Amino acid sequence: MKFTCTKNNFNNGITIALKAVPGKTTMPILECVVIEAKGESIQFTTNDMQLGIETKIPAEVQEEGIVLVNAKTISEIVRRLPDEDVNFEVDENNNILLFCGKSKFNIPGIGHEEFPMLPKIDVEKKITISQFTLKEMIRQTIFSISNNESNKILTGELFEINGNEFKIASLDLVRVSIRKIQLNENYDHIKVVIPGKTLNEVSKILSGNMDDEVVISFSKNHVLFEFDQTLVISRLIEGNFYNIDQMLKNNYETKVKLNRQELFGCIDRATLLLREADKNPLFMNIRDHEIQMEINTKMGSMDEEVTSEKEGKDLTIALNPKFLIDVLKVIEDEDVYLYLFNSNAPCFIKNNEESYIYLILPVNQKRE
Numbered sequence: 572m573k574f575t576c577t578k579n580n581f582n583n584g585i586t587i588a589l590k591a592v593p594g595k596t597t598m599p600i601l602e603c604v605v606i607e608a609k610g611e612s613i614q615f616t617t618n619d620m621q622l623g624i625e626t627k628i629p630a631e632v633q634e635e636g637i638v639l640v641n642a643k644t645i646s647e648i649v650r651r652l653p654d655e656d657v658n659f660e661v662d663e664n665n666n667i668l669l670f671c672g673k674s675k676f677n678i679p680g681i682g683h684e685e686f687p688m689l690p691k692i693d694v695e696k697k698i699t700i701s702q703f704t705l706k707e708m709i710r711q712t713i714f715s716i717s718n719n720e721s722n723k724i725l726t727g728e729l730f731e732i733n734g735n736e737f738k739i740a741s742l743d744l745v746r747v748s749i750r751k752i753q754l755n756e757n758y759d760h761i762k763v764v765i766p767g768k769t770l771n772e773v774s775k776i777l778s779g780n781m782d783d784e785v786v787i788s789f790s791k792n793h794v795l796f797e798f799d800q801t802l803v804i805s806r807l808i809e810g811n812f813y814n815i816d817q818m819l820k821n822n823y824e825t826k827v828k829l830n831r832q833e834l835f836g837c838i839d840r841a842t843l844l845l846r847e848a849d850k851n852p853l854f855m856n857i858r859d860h861e862i863q864m865e866i867n868t869k870m871g872s873m874d875e876e877v878t879s880e881k882e883g884k885d886l887t888i889a890l891n892p893k894f895l896i897d898v899l900k901v902i903e904d905e906d907v908y909l910y911l912f913n914s915n916a917p918c919f920i921k922n923n924e925e926s927y928i929y930l931i932l933p934v935n936q937k938r939e
Contacts, residue, residue, distance in 0.1 A: 572636025572661040574608045576628060578649060578671060581613075581657050584628040585646045587801060588615035590772040591624040592642045604642035605683050606659075608632045612800075616688065617642060622769050623689040627800040638665055639681040645669075648676055689804050692795060696761050697788040698732060698754065702798060703781040708739045708750045709774045711901040711927065716767040717743035727808040728770055729815075730787075730794075732761040740815050741767070746894050747815055747930040764812050765794050769805035776801060818930060823910040823919070825883035827857055831907045835899040837875050838892050841866045844873060845892070852889035852934040857881060857911070866892065888914050889934050898929045 605616040653672040665680035717725035785798035796803040856863040910919040
């Protein structure tokens with residue numbers, strides 16, 4: 572095998588492929604990347620048995636071939652090379668000769684025969700969506716998945732399509748995040764749970780351009796993302812997702828309108844008094860034209876008033892300030908609306924169209 576490509580293209584390709592290389596594994600072969608030269612491109616393939624990636628870069632291929640090499644080793648070498656063309660050669664014993672400018676490396680390669688290449692899936696349904704839209708929907712919901720592996724279903728996100736409505740939802744039993752959009756065409760009903768790790772990695776790879784599209788294909792056990800010159804395949808999480816519709820009560824007794832930036836600034840200042848492990852709540856005393864915010868921790872206390880417009884009754888509710896920050900970071904509206912029933916019921920943050928809905932459970936109102 573023999574090819575030449577730019578350092579930048581090689582580096583981009585291997586960086587994408589690295590996202591499916593496990594940090595720790597009992598199978599050393601999974602720490603490798605398959606590099607295949609064919610036609611006018613180089614394909615990188617990695618697979619950790621749950622998530623697999625194939626991505627291509629343009630190259631001048633003098634001799635086609637395929638080799639397996641440790642992914643992190645080749646990545647670190649290429650990243651540190653001078654900004655010149657990379658020349659890559661493999662002999663009949665899988666020994667790799669790599670040279671760029673005045674740098675030359677000899678690296679032992681491996682035969683690729685035992686590497687678990689990506690499975691071929693029987694696609695049952697597929698949708699097409701803008702890369703920008705998918706990247707944003709993931710960003711606006713991924714923060715409320717659970718990291719508790721004992722409840723696997725909560726470590727993923729619900730993808731549900733009904734006609735032309737596409738919904739992504741996540742929850743960790745103390746909060747719920749939902750984003751909805753209208754697709755350009757109608758699709759058959761789809762309801763799957765995709766691992767959060769997969770969506771995090773897909774989001775990092777997506778260009779995020781409005782004009783670029785991603786095709787999402789579904790089979791019984793897998794989801795496949797195809798965009799640009801990259802293919803990402805992942806196992807789905809088995810099991811039934813929580814019935815979030817039951818959690819979304821529409822009745823409320825208090826509705827509050829606030830300026831998002833003012834509210835964010837107040838809560839952000841309050842979190843300065845919180846250590847990483849602290850769970851001290853933020854008390855929100857909702858009155859006619861303002862909300863009095865109070866927090867009391869071992870590091871000190873703070874109170875501040877935020878201007879608001881209220882409909883309904885006065886009430887006091889205690890919420891996790893970090894959860895509020897997570898939501899306010901991803902909302903782009905100038906104003907936000909809080910819907911509340913009483914001090915012990917969930918707080919809803921949503922817009923009029925309900926294209927986003929965030930639910931946060933209150934915490935114990937015991938004051939320190």
